[in-house]
Amino acid sequence: MPVRKEDATRALELLEQYHRRLNTTEDAQLRASIERVIKIFKSKLFNALLDIQEFYEVTLIDENKTA
Amino acid sequence: QARDDATSAAVSAILDSLEEIQCLTDCTERDRELLQSVFEDDTLHSLLELYDHINSRSLSSSA
Numbered sequence: 465m466p467v468r469k470e471d472a473t474r475a476l477e478l479l480e481q482y483h484r485r486l487n488t489t490e491d492a493q494l495r496a497s498i499e500r501v502i503k504i505f506k507s508k509l510f511n512a513l514l515d516i517q518e519f520y521e522v523t524l525i526d527e528n529k530t531a
Numbered sequence: 532q533a534r535d536d537a538t539s540a541a542v543s544a545i546l547d548s549l550e551e552i553q554c555l556t557d558c559t560e561r562d563r564e565l566l567q568s569v570f571e572d573d574t575l576h577s578l579l580e581l582y583d584h585i586n587s588r589s590l591s592s593s594a
Contacts, residue, residue, distance in 0.1 A: 514578065
């Protein structure tokens with residue numbers, strides 16, 4: 465299944481909300497994990513990969529468009 | 532690779548916390564399902580692997 469950009473955006477929103485509500489002193493490991501994923505989801509590289517994947521799914525796999 | 536492991540561990544940690552995420556955010560049942568489907572998706576895992584791969588490459592080549 466392709467990952468849709470809007471789903472990734474919503475997932476990022478929810479993770480940021482959750483991260484804000486986590487206690488700073490507790491859950492250090494969990495906070496670090498969430499920060500890692502947030503950072504990736506916000507990166508230009510990851511968003512470029514999402515775009516490429518989306519383009520690949522809609523265009524390159526469709527033989528009518530590549531022929 | 533250590534970087535890949537850290538990212539997949541981070542994704543597992545998120546999947547393990549879905550219930551808590553739902554409690555602490557204004558997240559609906561549908562949002563929870565969305566999070567689950569996004570983070571369990573094979574394509575997402577491939578993209579994350581690719582991200583780590585490219586990211587570690589550019590770091591090592593600039594060092």
